[in-house]
Amino acid sequence: MDYDYSKLGMSEEELFARVEFDGSSSEKIAAPKYSYWQSVFRVFFRKKINIVILALLAVIIAFAYIYPTVVEYDKYANLMDSAAKHLSPKKALEKFGNSIHWILGTGAAGQSTFDAVWYGSKISISLALCCAAINMTIGVVIGAIWGFSKKVDAVMMAVYNVIGNIPYILFISVMVMLFTPSFWTMVLALTITGWLGIAYFIRTQVIIIRDREYNLASKCLGTSTPKIAMKNILPFMTSIIVTLLATEIPSYISYEVFLAYIGMGLSDMSLGRMIFEAESAMVTPGWEFEFWSPVAVSAIITVVLYVVGQNLGDASDPRTHM
Amino acid sequence: MAKYLLKRLLQGIFSVMIVVAIVMIMIYSLLDRNLIFANDSVFSHQSNNSKETYKYAKWEEYGYLDYVPYADYLLELVKKGEIDEETRKAAVGIGRTAEADSDIVKEYVAKYTEYYESQGYKVRRMDAVMLSGKKVADGGKQQLFAYKDIPLLKRLGTYFAGLFEIDNINTVEEDIGDRGLTFTLYDPVYGGEKFSPAIIGNGTKHKYLLYFNSKFPYIHQNIVTINLGTSYTVNKGIDVFTTMTQSQGSYVKSTVTYPTGLVEESADDLHTATYSVGSRETSLIYQERFTDDYTNVGIVKSGLSKMGYSFSIGICAVIMSYLLGIPIGILMARKKDKLVDKIGTVYIVFIIAVPSLAYIFLFKAIGGNLGLPTTFDMESTSKLMFILPIVSLALPSIANLMKWMRRYMIDQMNSDYVKFARSGGLTEGEIFTKHILKNAAIPIVHGIPGGVLGALTGAIITERVYVVPGAGNLLTTAINQYDNGVIVGVTLFYALLTVISIILGDILMAMVDPRISFSTKDR
Numbered sequence: 001m002d003y004d005y006s007k008l009g010m011s012e013e014e015l016f017a018r019v020e021f022d023g024s025s026s027e028k029i030a031a032p033k034y035s036y037w038q039s040v041f042r043v044f045f046r047k048k049i050n051i052v053i054l055a056l057l058a059v060i061i062a063f064a065y066i067y068p069t070v071v072e073y074d075k076y077a078n079l080m081d082s083a084a085k086h087l088s089p090k091k092a093l094e095k096f097g098n099s100i101h102w103i104l105g106t107g108a109a110g111q112s113t114f115d116a117v118w119y120g121s122k123i124s125i126s127l128a129l130c131c132a133a134i135n136m137t138i139g140v141v142i143g144a145i146w147g148f149s150k151k152v153d154a155v156m157m158a159v160y161n162v163i164g165n166i167p168y169i170l171f172i173s174v175m176v177m178l179f180t181p182s183f184w185t186m187v188l189a190l191t192i193t194g195w196l197g198i199a200y201f202i203r204t205q206v207i208i209i210r211d212r213e214y215n216l217a218s219k220c221l222g223t224s225t226p227k228i229a230m231k232n233i234l235p236f237m238t239s240i241i242v243t244l245l246a247t248e249i250p251s252y253i254s255y256e257v258f259l260a261y262i263g264m265g266l267s268d269m270s271l272g273r274m275i276f277e278a279e280s281a282m283v284t285p286g287w288e289f290e291f292w293s294p295v296a297v298s299a300i301i302t303v304v305l306y307v308v309g310q311n312l313g314d315a316s317d318p319r320t321h322m
Numbered sequence: 323m324a325k326y327l328l329k330r331l332l333q334g335i336f337s338v339m340i341v342v343a344i345v346m347i348m349i350y351s352l353l354d355r356n357l358i359f360a361n362d363s364v365f366s367h368q369s370n371n372s373k374e375t376y377k378y379a380k381w382e383e384y385g386y387l388d389y390v391p392y393a394d395y396l397l398e399l400v401k402k403g404e405i406d407e408e409t410r411k412a413a414v415g416i417g418r419t420a421e422a423d424s425d426i427v428k429e430y431v432a433k434y435t436e437y438y439e440s441q442g443y444k445v446r447r448m449d450a451v452m453l454s455g456k457k458v459a460d461g462g463k464q465q466l467f468a469y470k471d472i473p474l475l476k477r478l479g480t481y482f483a484g485l486f487e488i489d490n491i492n493t494v495e496e497d498i499g500d501r502g503l504t505f506t507l508y509d510p511v512y513g514g515e516k517f518s519p520a521i522i523g524n525g526t527k528h529k530y531l532l533y534f535n536s537k538f539p540y541i542h543q544n545i546v547t548i549n550l551g552t553s554y555t556v557n558k559g560i561d562v563f564t565t566m567t568q569s570q571g572s573y574v575k576s577t578v579t580y581p582t583g584l585v586e587e588s589a590d591d592l593h594t595a596t597y598s599v600g601s602r603e604t605s606l607i608y609q610e611r612f613t614d615d616y617t618n619v620g621i622v623k624s625g626l627s628k629m630g631y632s633f634s635i636g637i638c639a640v641i642m643s644y645l646l647g648i649p650i651g652i653l654m655a656r657k658k659d660k661l662v663d664k665i666g667t668v669y670i671v672f673i674i675a676v677p678s679l680a681y682i683f684l685f686k687a688i689g690g691n692l693g694l695p696t697t698f699d700m701e702s703t704s705k706l707m708f709i710l711p712i713v714s715l716a717l718p719s720i721a722n723l724m725k726w727m728r729r730y731m732i733d734q735m736n737s738d739y740v741k742f743a744r745s746g747g748l749t750e751g752e753i754f755t756k757h758i759l760k761n762a763a764i765p766i767v768h769g770i771p772g773g774v775l776g777a778l779t780g781a782i783i784t785e786r787v788y789v790v791p792g793a794g795n796l797l798t799t800a801i802n803q804y805d806n807g808v809i810v811g812v813t814l815f816y817a818l819l820t821v822i823s824i825i826l827g828d829i830l831m832a833m834v835d836p837r838i839s840f841s842t843k844d845r
Contacts (some may be wrong), residue, residue: 258783
């Protein structure tokens with residue numbers, strides 16, 4: 001049967017030309033070019049929703065970190081003006097003119113809720129990032145050692161069983177009572193035992209992977225333990241760590257809100273403290289914006305951080321890179 | 323199995339003891355001990371030297387230190403028979419300054435100082451604070467006392483030794499006549515005619531050691547009392563365990579026949595009578611009603627206890643979350659990547675990511691708009707007020723159960739035995755209900771005891787938002803008011819519940835899954 005070879009874009013002679021045997025090329029192992037982080041981002045950006053959420057995250061970060069440096073915010077600027085307190089957005093815009101400051105109304109001291117929310121977000125996000133960075137670093141390092149060494153395992157399990165039973169609020173409140181409740185005290189309070197849970201999680205993961213056949217083979221071939229940890233186990237853990245990070249960062253924001261609500265929060269105007277102070281405004285008609293704005297912003301921040309982290313965690317799993 | 327569980331239980335109790343030790347170090351050594359007076363109005367009304375001695379007396383009361391005033395030392399000497407009453411009277415009046423002491427006072431002060439300093443006490447003498455000339459300032463009387471911080475081990479020892487108090491006929495120190503227990507088949511509280519067995523003690527702390535009444539669990543005992551720690555500010559002078567378990571609300575009056583035969587409409591609960599020294603002599607009211615010094619009675623109230631409210635809300639929430647979370651999780655696993663799964667995932671993300679405070683308030687607002695009561699009222703008989711707290715508490719645990727149930731089901735779906743069952747021609751329904759579900763339920767079962775026992779401790783935010791008079795706020799209130807006794811007591815209670823629920827979870831898991839065995843032979 002005749003076949004039209006021109007469809008393939010090559011002439012019949014080219015297609016059937018003889019290729020000489022080359023002994024040296026059989027020594028090379030052909031594999032497609034693969035870069036781990038490039039593939040991570042390729043997979044991450046393949047989902048269009050991720051771009052939207054990332055843009056939202058960029059807007060939040062810009063408002064939380066750049067907006068407060070540009071705009072002068074004084075909580076007590078309108079303190080003497082009794083007509084400026086507890087205004088709904090509509091009334092605030094009428095009173096102060098059309099400006100971005102007043103689109104969420106005013107609070108108990110006549111301050112702009114919009115500005116207050118972003119000042120609060122800055123503190124809350126910073127707190128979450130600091131705590132996550134410290135807890136994750138300590139947790140992952142200790143968890144890895146904990147998983148590898150049987151002697152450390154026995155000691156750490158005893159420590160975990162004891163400390164896990166002490167109510168977390170107790171640690172935090174003792175810290176808050178010992179020092180003034182400043183930003184760094186709060187970081188200390190949230191990290192003093194916070195790493196333990198992460199370390200325990202990592203330990204379990206390390207134990208699961210540690211005794212797999214490929215690690216056994218690697219050990220038989222004489223690979224040193226640090227090299228096994230760095231080359232064989234760490235790449236496997238990347239997606240687990242990123243996924244964990246995705247749940248950790250929002251959890252600190254939630255925790256800060258919770259602590260502020262029960263009266264053990266920061267002395268700075270964080271989002272949690274705003275919610276705590278505006279609690280009575282929730283049920284007062286016309287004042288709702290004071291309460292719901294920080295609640296909504298904290299919810300948006302945590303959801304965005306969580307979704308970005310989860311999707312990044314999915315993308316950093318090499319099995320999705322096909 | 324029994325041996326293994328005993329070992330686990332002992333390990334658990336040991337770790338609970340260490341927890342209590344750590345908490346004690348934190349609150350007794352790390353915290354400023356002056357903080358406990360922050361809300362004490364008696365303290366703020368004191369001044370000068372008496373303020374100092376008040377402080378030490380309170381610190382002794384709340385377990386910080388051992389405090390011995392000079393006068394107590396002399397009384398002790400009289401009791402031992404070393405000195406007589408005359409000498410005591412002569413020696414007790416210390417001078418305004420050390421130089422002004424009489425010779426006999428000097429002698430005993432020297433003895434006192436030597437005796438207590440040799441035992442590691444610190445002796446402190448405060449001279450009188452004078453206003454002008456001979457007038458002593460308010461509370462400025464001269465003071466002499468010795469004090470010593472209680473070491474941690476001793477504090478731990480006394481705490482654990484005092485946890486369970488067993489009432490016996492020698493509890494009352496005073497002369498009370500014939501000590502002994504009487505067993506009666508006809509409880510005098512019910513007029514002595516109705517059949518109701520009771521054990522009545524004389525010389526015991528409680529009058530009724532065992533009795534029946536119409537309240538659950540119908541049979542009650544006062545032989546063993548649990549003392550978790552005495553409260554200072556939260557519920558002054560009352561033990562933590564009693565604070566959690568005593569009923570609240572308004573008085574419920576009924577016809578009560580007192581031991582003297584007086585019949586009256588009253589809320590007194592005669593079954594709770596405890597001994598109170600010399601109370602009958604001092605009060606006409608007691609003389610009319612009681613024939614002995616067991617006059618300290620409890621009151622019947624209409625509401626549940628703190629723990630009762632927390633538990634009834636918590637247990638309903640646990641039941642609701644298992645009834646909803648597991649079927650939805652299974653449904654999500656069966657319809658993986660379909661619409662149900664996607665909606666469920668959005669809900670899970672919402673619950674995990676949004677601060678719990680935010681969605682509880684959101685739910686409160688929605689419930690309020692639907693006309694449900696948003697605050698708790700103990701006097702109301704409506705059961706509707708329970709709905710919002712229960713739902714708010716169930717929402718996160720439903721999400722959690724959905725998440726794990728879906729995860730375990732999907733993991734099981736890819737395993738070899740499922741492929742084998744499918745190739746054998748079983749229907750998908752059969753595979754799900756008979757094979758996958760049983761395996762996926764194993765890790766879920768582990769959490770049930772924790773959920774049930776955790777309901778006892780209450781929920782901090784939910785109870786605060788809906789003003790539920792439950793146990794959830796006890797720890798935070800105690801911390802805010804620097805109530806050490808309550809902090810230690812509640813921590814011990816929480817830690818015990820955690821240890822017990824983990825052990826119970828393991829037992830339950832071994833019952834569901836025959837492959838799990840606790841005997842060391844099989845390992």
